[in-house]
Amino acid sequence: xxxMTTDAEANGVAGADPPGRWEHFDHGADIGIRGIGPTxxxxxxxxxxxxxxxxxxxxxxxxxxxxxxxxEAPDDVLLLIDFLNVLVYEMAARSMLFAQFELDFxxxxxxxxAWGEVVDRRRHRPxxxxxxATLTTGAVEFRDGxxxxxxxxxx
Amino acid sequence: xxxxxxxxxxxxxxxxxxSGAMRVNGIIYADEPLIRAMDDKVFEQVVNVATLPGIVTxxxxxxxxxxxxxxxxGGVAAFDPDEGGxxxxxxxxxDISCGVRLLTTGIDSHAIKSIQKELADSLFADIPAGVxxxxxxxxxxxxxxxxxxxxxxxAVDRGWGxxxxxxxxxxxxxxxxxxxxxxxxxAKHRQRREMGxxxxxxxxxxxxxxxxxxxxxxxxxxxxxxxxxxVSIHCGSRGLGHQIGTEFLREMAVGAETYGIKLPDRxxxxxPINSELGQRYLGAMRAGINCALAxxxxxxxxxxxVFARQLPQxxxxxxxxxxxxxxxxxxxEVGGRARRLFVHRKGATRAFGPxxxxxxxxxxxxxxxxIIGGSMGTASYVLVGTExxxxxxxxxxxxxxxxxxxxxxxxxxxxxxxxxxxxxxxxILVRGASDRGVAEEAPGAYKDVTAVVDTADQAGLARKxxxxxxxxxxxx
Numbered sequence: 161x162x163x164m165t166t167d168a169e170a171n172g173v174a175g176a177d178p179p180g181r182w183e184h185f186d187h188g189a190d191i192g193i194r195g196i197g198p199t200x201x202x203x204x205x206x207x208x209x210x211x212x213x214x215x216x217x218x219x220x221x222x223x224x225x226x227x228x229x230x231x232e233a234p235d236d237v238l239l240l241i242d243f244l245n246v247l248v249y250e251m252a253a254r255s256m257l258f259a260q261f262e263l264d265f266x267x268x269x270x271x272x273x274a275w276g277e278v279v280d281r282r283r284h285r286p287x288x289x290x291x292x293a294t295l296t297t298g299a300v301e302f303r304d305g306x307x308x309x310x311x312x313x314x315x
Numbered sequence: 316x317x318x319x320x321x322x323x324x325x326x327x328x329x330x331x332x333x334s335g336a337m338r339v340n341g342i343i344y345a346d347e348p349l350i351r352a353m354d355d356k357v358f359e360q361v362v363n364v365a366t367l368p369g370i371v372t373x374x375x376x377x378x379x380x381x382x383x384x385x386x387x388x389g390g391v392a393a394f395d396p397d398e399g400g401x402x403x404x405x406x407x408x409x410d411i412s413c414g415v416r417l418l419t420t421g422i423d424s425h426a427i428k429s430i431q432k433e434l435a436d437s438l439f440a441d442i443p444a445g446v447x448x449x450x451x452x453x454x455x456x457x458x459x460x461x462x463x464x465x466x467x468x469x470a471v472d473r474g475w476g477x478x479x480x481x482x483x484x485x486x487x488x489x490x491x492x493x494x495x496x497x498x499x500x501x502a503k504h505r506q507r508r509e510m511g512x513x514x515x516x517x518x519x520x521x522x523x524x525x526x527x528x529x530x531x532x533x534x535x536x537x538x539x540x541x542x543x544x545x546v547s548i549h550c551g552s553r554g555l556g557h558q559i560g561t562e563f564l565r566e567m568a569v570g571a572e573t574y575g576i577k578l579p580d581r582x583x584x585x586x587p588i589n590s591e592l593g594q595r596y597l598g599a600m601r602a603g604i605n606c607a608l609a610x611x612x613x614x615x616x617x618x619x620x621v622f623a624r625q626l627p628q629x630x631x632x633x634x635x636x637x638x639x640x641x642x643x644x645x646x647x648e649v650g651g652r653a654r655r656l657f658v659h660r661k662g663a664t665r666a667f668g669p670x671x672x673x674x675x676x677x678x679x680x681x682x683x684x685x686i687i688g689g690s691m692g693t694a695s696y697v698l699v700g701t702e703x704x705x706x707x708x709x710x711x712x713x714x715x716x717x718x719x720x721x722x723x724x725x726x727x728x729x730x731x732x733x734x735x736x737x738x739x740x741x742x743i744l745v746r747g748a749s750d751r752g753v754a755e756e757a758p759g760a761y762k763d764v765t766a767v768v769d770t771a772d773q774a775g776l777a778r779k780x781x782x783x784x785x786x787x788x789x790x791x
């Protein structure tokens with residue numbers, strides 16, 4: 161299957177939103193997420209936002225409670241997958257959704273703070289839970305003047 | 316899929332001839348329209364699986380095969396530990412032991428139709444479904460380990476069900492060889508409040524009507540009569556299985572090279588069966604199977620409680636419980652001798668034929684019930700395992716319709732509310748936590764399950780017994 165970007169789904173930068181943008185792309189049974197930004201960190205942040213948008217409308221999630229995430233991996237793609245899977249775990253274990261992220265890289269290590277809130281089923285109307293971020297179509301690369309961080313999430 | 320790359324063996328069997336690094340042929344069971352509609356990724360993934368060490372006979376694709384993670388969904392492959400065979404976390408998938416349990420009710424569907432709305436509302440209220448829903452059960456550390464070791468038997472021992480339910484569950488309710496210590500604390504923590512919950516995505520609980528019977532004798536042996544009401548429960552090992560899959564997939568993807576395994580795709584993450592990592596994964600994965608069996612057992616009990624209030628004349632009995640994301644040790648005859656193989660079924664159902672030693676006595680003369688779920692507006696099917704299926708694909712069959720359209724496309728095409736109203740007009744009551752979730756699961760987003768099932772039947776993988784039409788659908 162050809163991977164297609166879907167601009168209609170893309171969420172442009174507005175107000176205090178972080179630099180860059182996110183989009184979803186098609187995968188047979190699941191959903192592709194892609195973060196695009198001026199830096200690798202911005203692309204990771206946008207990929208995390210794209211993952212939340214699989215579950216709910218990002219605009220409904222308030223950035224109230226911080227959760228720390230740390231991971232280390234031998235390459236950028238695994239680091240992205242690890243980062244997203246830490247968020248998947250925290251979403252499930254704390255029953256939370258995350259909307260804002262701060263992220264730093266140092267020597268193959270990532271440290272991040274994710275801000276979000278506990279799921280409110282009435283307000284968030286969550287669509288589907290993310291089981292895990294996968295290596296399928298996984299990529300972290302500098303392309304056409306932007307950093308791209310992408311993978312398929314299993315739902 | 317470009318069929319010029321395949322050898323057409325007969326009407327329903329297509330062969331990808333061994334070449335390059337492939338150790339065995341690829342074999343896909345499908346009629347021509349289904350195989351033409353299959354993604355080229357299925358071809359690529361069937362080929363990739365065929366390169367894995369210790370694979371025996373072939374890399375198989377079922378009629379519902381579609382693009383998965385490493386293995387195609389609808390993929391079957393068996394590995395011999397004595398020939399360097401591997402076990403693959405990617406070959407089992409994230410939702411370990413996701414499966415379907417079918418309950419007979421002993422009542423006619425007319426009785427359901429008279430209180431259909433009340434029944435739908437009660438089931439939706441009492442069976443936790445969707446993101447953010449938690450069960451009423453909280454497991455402490457000791458109970459978590461007991462559940463992971465005991466599966467459905469643990470649930471029955473705690474009062475969620477009847478001992479006779481176990482006889483109609485694969486592995487008689489308990490997957491042997493589970494090692495709770497091999498399951499991480501994070502996986503256990505993720506599961507602490509998730510027992511007895513459906514989850515989301517394509518998981519559901521449906522009340523259905525036996526709409527058509529193809530094989531009266533087998534249907535009778537299964538306790539199915541035309542017009543009967545039945546209940547299907549489709550769910551898996553919840554957060555625990557997802558976390559086990561996530562952790563081992565990563566460890567195997569990074570570690571494969573240390574075992575001298577060259578992966579054509581990192582999602583094929585695997586380790587030799589006879590390795591510390593392989594054995595550790597098997598212990599954890601089997602605990603994940605027990606989690607799924609216990610989960611479906613608890614949901615069975617919750618369903619019985621709703622029926623006891625609303626339809627006290629109903630008597631809910633487990634017809635059978637099948638899993639479709641597993642790796643199991645089975646004995647199969649290959650090259651004239653019995654061999655102990657590790658059979659991966661990724662989105663595929665085990666389908667033992669009549670006389671198989673692992674079937675309960677009450678089913679041994681007919682064969683294993685094979686339960687195939689449709690989508691919420693379409694039919695599901697009950698099939699029965701055949702003797703031939705052993706030779707065709709290690710006694711395996713399809714598991715469902717498979718998606719024809721991505722979630723993304725589906726939500727653009729349909730509106731959840733309108734879809735619920737349209738289905739209600741057709742007599743199908745849908746209760747879901749999210750309108751967008753319902754839209755993403757629109758019946759039109761799935762392939763024609765009837766074509767998939769007809770092909771499985773005609774190829775000899777399993778034989779059609781009955782069609783089930785939905786009346787009530789509880790979506791996660």
